[in-house]
Amino acid sequence: MSAETPSDAPDYRDTVFLPKTDFPMRAGLPQREPEWLDRWERIGIYDRLRERAEGRSPFILHDGPPYANGHLHIGHALNKTIKDIIVRSHQMMGRDARYVPGWDCHGLPIEWKIEEKYRNEGKDKDAVDVVEFRQECRRFADHWVNVQRDEFKRLGITGKWEDPYLTMDYHAEAVIAAEFMKLLMNGSLYQGSKPVMWSPVEKTALAEAEVEYHDHTSHTIWVRFEVVSEQGIFAKKKPVNVVIWTTTPWTIPQNRAVAFNPDIAYGLYEVGQVAENATARTGELLVLADALADSVKTSGKIEDWTRVADVAAADLDGLVLAHPLRGVEGAEGEWDYDVPMLPGDHVTDDAGTGFVHTAPSHGDDDYQLGLKYKLPMTYNVEPDGSYRADLPLFGGEAIVASDGKDGPANVSVIKQLAWAGRLLAKGKIKHSYPHSWRSKAPLIYRNTAQWFAAIDKPLEDGMGDHGDTIRARALSSIDKLVKWWPQTGRNRIHSMVEGRPDWVLSRQRAWGVPLTCFVRKGGKPTDPDFLLRDQRVNDRIIEAFEADGADVWYRDDFKTRVLDGLVDPDAYDQVMDVLDVWFDSGSTHAFVLRDRQDGVADGIADVYMEGTDQHRGWFQSSLLQASATKGRAPYRNVVTHGFTLDEKGMKMSKSLGNTVVPAEVIKQYGADILRLWVAQADYTADQRIGKEILKGTADSYRRLRNTLRFMLGALADFDEGEKLAPGEMPELEQWVLHRLAQLDHGVRTGYDRFDFQGVFQMLFQFCTVDLSAFYFDIRKDALYCDAPDSTRRRAVRTVLDILYHRLVTWLAPILPFTMEDVWLSRFPSEDDSVHLRDFPTTLADWLNEPLAAKWDHVRRARRVVTAALEVKRSDKTIGASLEAAPVVHVEDGDMLAALKSVNFADMCIVSDLSLTGDPVPNDAFRMAEAPGIGVVFELADGQKCQRCWKILPDVGTHEHPGVCARCNEVLSHG
The missing domain is CATH 3.30.2320.20 (Class I aminoacyl-tRNA synthetases (RS))
Known part of the structure; x- marks a missing residue:
């Protein structure tokens, strides 16, 4: 029979229960999101959550402070969004999830900006009063805190925005000083002279976390050190030279030894024919590692030579060499000292000559060898990276110029070595080299007097539950007290802490918390009473900082003010260095977690979450600082994210034009699309972002939005009286409840494990595959055409209501703006919010594995x-x-x-x-x-039912023309 529609068929469109909703298909997020932000501020949602959560277990994600010196970049957006998802999800899982945003306000980048401003104005920074200068820095930081706060809020980040923590707040400065003085009192603080990573451009020491590595082209030289003692194989030989290779020619004037490795095979080589322009000489004898001899032969333009003898470790140990600048005209005897040959495990035969020139003042391996053999330290290099003015031959010459480029020192040293006949060969090498992450200028190792925290010295503090030294406590915390997400983070930080040197605490700058200590005038760092250790003095300092901030340290009368009546002020000097800013941020657990009303009694955060670079930065500084002052790590979980890259996987750079600016993404798509990009990706690896990726993210969002829009329409005018118990529902609805019970477990587990990609993919697949392509597709007929009081339609609407409450709350941590819109579209209210809700309780007895197995057959x-x-x-x-x-x-x-x-x-x-x-x-x-x-x-x-469009044999045989039995029943009782 024909299924065509008769021309005189009745119009039943008004009898079909089609979805009704005002929820728009187009989101309009860039325009509408600010409305939600204003609304949340108006109803005080963060404080209301704290009131609602009273009595719950606290959950604290402690904010690693961003630096207050510029607009947000895409890495900030990734970081803060992950944090926000963690906080929101744990709140909705029944915790009191508090989030206090913070900012790092001290330090070189801000100081550098103010100096730049002064230079542009023709001012001399050193002529400006230090307190005035610090106040300029404070105003600069305060401006950027306000800018970044608005930019973070625009991302939908929830938190105590009206009362953040700032490391420059007076209380914070007082606590940072107090934490530092705990090191003074527990014996870990000491002043030492050793090589540290030094920025000649910024004229200060840098911590490892402030260093980044870039390709740099360095001079390389092969230098002869003449053997001056006769022992073993060298007895009665004509002049013999031990050859070293270095990529830092400027360190040769500071040489104090040459190192060899007893396990390396060495040989004595007699030079034969050489190329016309070679500096090697026919007949000279050179000592080299056998594995590297051929490479030296090539570099030295030696055409042939003869290996005349083995050189044993016994021949080298204790051998005396001459400094290559000994006797040079104009040197005035500066380098007329002997250079010992010393064994060292750090020497390899991977590159060079198998011998390492040793300058204890300019390298850690060199320094350690110098300590072991009591080599003298040199002080030839000034803070600006130039040689001291009275150094013969090279006085005043710069190693690194003020603009960050190579100074003339390297070339000058090479020329002097050539004139002295000590240069065997020279060249250039492109290699990874340390640079300041702020000025981007090359760094040097420089011996200076600095203040250190000794990480292997037993502490005098009575907090030895996890070890007696900072290193022992830190390693114990890493392995026993902290969970690492992903677990590879544990291996990364463990190896760093296990092998790191003492912590360099001091910086030779002005904007920061000073090292609040005093030293005895004329004393030596090794003297027992060199440092003034008096808790009464400490208490006065803390009280002064609480009242007036750290600026008071720089007032002329401050020393007298805090020492008078306790000790003789004239007997002590006041230390004027400032603390490494990593100590500032490493101390935040004390003045945020411990001291604030919204902190926790034990001062330990549930989560620290930052980028993977913070294993050598904030994670580590917080770990070391807390290990020194409270005996353990200040966190229970550490979550790590990767870096942001462009769509091709390249690092973002303004010069390449491949940066993605959060504000521009928000302007085009809205913050929820940016947040969805975060949730869709595996943030534990590096993230790619760009136009095409964002288009794909926006498409996923549209599909999800359509699912939610369908639910809103299908639930129009839903009444509580319609609800059915699960046992009264058809099997298909019971299967959906089974899936919801599975999802509830998966969602909670995923959020607990900080796996937002897993949570979102689980929910997205459920919405698009289980719901849109299966359940909704099947049940549209029942929704549109069944009688309103039919069991099947009531069951569908009951399940849709259950689905709605779960999906909207489950997705709210990821898409806070959209889910607020979805919530208020159904439950309009002046002061309600989806973010005041918890995840609904889902009954375990909804799980029905036999039913699920049966419906797996149906779906297949x-x-x-x-x-x-x-x-x-x-x-x-x-x-x-x-x-x-x-x-x-x-x-x-x-x-x-x-x-x-x-x-x-x-x-x-x-x-x-x-x-x-x-x-x-x-x-x-x-x-x-x-x-x-x-x-x-x-x-x-059969014929086509004019109401439900099914083709059935009975159509046309009922009271109402052109309909099937089901539709006739509905129309008859409508």
């Missing part, structure tokens, strides 16, 4: 049927699936029984369907992934 068979119908739709045999009445062959008995127990025609959205256990015919449609199932296409028999 349905996929074959829908694929078969799609073929017929493509070749225009049918226009819609309701025109079909397929015969489905199912060879598996369990599957066939499962299909027969449900209305499989409704599941496949066809008007009729036949099931048979007969073997699959050869001409049936099959799918390789579903063996034993075949579909034979048949057209549906």
Whole structure:
């Protein structure tokens, strides 16, 4: 019979219960998100959450402070969004999740900006009063705190924005000083003279975390050190030279030894023919590592030579060499000292000559060898990276110029070595070299008097539960007290802490918390009373800082003010260095977690979360600082994210034009799209972002939004009286509840494990595959065409209500703006918010594995049927699936029984369907992934119902013309 629509068919459109919602398909996020921000501020949502959460277990993610000196970049957006998802999700899982944002305000970058301003104004920074200068720095930091606060809030980050923590607040400065003075009192603080990473441009020591590595082209030289003592194989030999290789020619004037490795094979080589322009000389004897001899031969333009003898470790140990600048005209005897040959495990035969020139003042390995053998330190290099003015030959010459470029020192040293006949060869090498992460200028190792925290000295503090030294406590915390997400973070920080040197605490700058200590005039650092250790003095300093901030340290009368009546002020000098800013941020646990009302009694955070570079930065400085002052790590979990890259996986750079600016993304797409980009990616690895990636993110968002919009429309006018208990529902609805119980466990576990990618993918797949492509697709007919009081339609709407409450709250931590919109579209209120809700409790007895197994059969068979119908739709045999009445062959008995127990025609959205256990015919449609199932296409028999569009034999035989029995029943009782 024909399924065509009769021309006189009644119009039943008004009798169909189509979705109704004002929730727009187009989000308009850039325009609408500021409305939600204003609303949240108006209703005081953060404080209301604290009130609602009273009595709950606290959960604190402690904010690693960003630096207050510029607009946000995409890394900031990634970082703060991850933090926000963590905080929001734990709040909605029943905790009191407090978040206090903070800023790092002291330090060189800000000081550098003010100096730059002074230079532009023609001012001399050193002529400006230090307190006035510090106040300029404070104003600069305060400006950028306000700018960044607004930019962070625009991302939808929830927190105590009106009362953040700032390391420059008076209380913070007082606590930082107090924490430093704990090192003074527990014996870990000492002044030492040793080489540290030094920035000649910034004229200060730098910590490891302030150093980054870039390619740099360095001079390389091969230098002869003449053997002056006769021992072993060298007895009665004509002049012999030990050859060293270095990439820092400027350190040769500071040489005090040459190191060898007893486990390396060395040989004595006599030079034969040499190239015309070679500096090597025919007949000279050179000592080299055998493994590197050929490379030296090539570099020295030596055409042939003879290996005349083995050189044993006994021949080298204790050998005396001459400094290569000994006797040079104009040197005035500066280098007329002996240079000992010393064994050292750090020497390798991977590159160079197998011998290492040793300048204890300019390298850590050199320094350690110098300590072991009591080598003298040199003080030839000034803070600006130039040689001291009275150094013969090289006085005043710069190693690194003020603009960060190479100074003339390297070339001058090379020329002097050549004139002295000590230069065997020279060249250049491009290699990874340390630079300041602020000025981007090359660094040098420089011996200076600095203040250190001794990380291996037993502490006098009575907090030895996790070890007696800073290093022992830190390593114990890493392994026993902290969970690392991902676990590779543990290995990274463990190796760093295990092998790190003492912490350089001092900086030769002005903007920061001073090292609040005094030293005895004329005393030596090794004297027992060199440092003034008096808690009464400490208390006065803390009190003064609380009242007036750290600026008071620089007032002329401060020393007298705090020492008078306790000790003789004239007997002590006041230390004027400032603390490493990593000590500032490493101390935040004390003045944020411990001291604030919204902190926690034990001063330990549940989570620290930053980029992977912070294993050598904030994670480590906080770990070391807290190990020194409270005996353990200040955190229980450490979560790490990667870096942001462009779409091609390249590092972002303004010069390459591949940067992505958060404000521009928000202007085009909205903050929720940026947040969704974060949630969709595996943040534990490096993140890629760009135009095409953001387009894909926006497409995922649209698909998700359509799912939510459908639910809102289908729930229009939903009444609590419609609800059915799970036991009253059809199996399909019970299957959805089963899936929700599974998801509830997965979502909570994912959020607990900081796996937002897993949470979002789980929910997105559920929405697009389980709901939109399966459940919604099937149940649209019941929603639109069943009677309002029918059990099936009530069950669908009950499940949709359950779905709604879970999906909207589960997704709220990721998409706070959109889920607020979805919530208020259904429950409009002047002062309500989805963010005041918790995740609903999901009953465990919704889980029904036997039912799930049965419906797995249904879904697998349905996929074959829908694929078969799609073929017929493509070749225009049918226009819609309701025109079909397929015969489905199912060879598996369990599957066939499962299909027969449900209305499989409704599941496949066809008007009729036949099931048979007969073997699959050869001409049936099959799918390789579903063996034993075949579909034979048949057209549906009957006429098209003018209300539900099913093609059924009974259409036209009822009271209401042109409808099927189901629709006639609905119309008769409507």
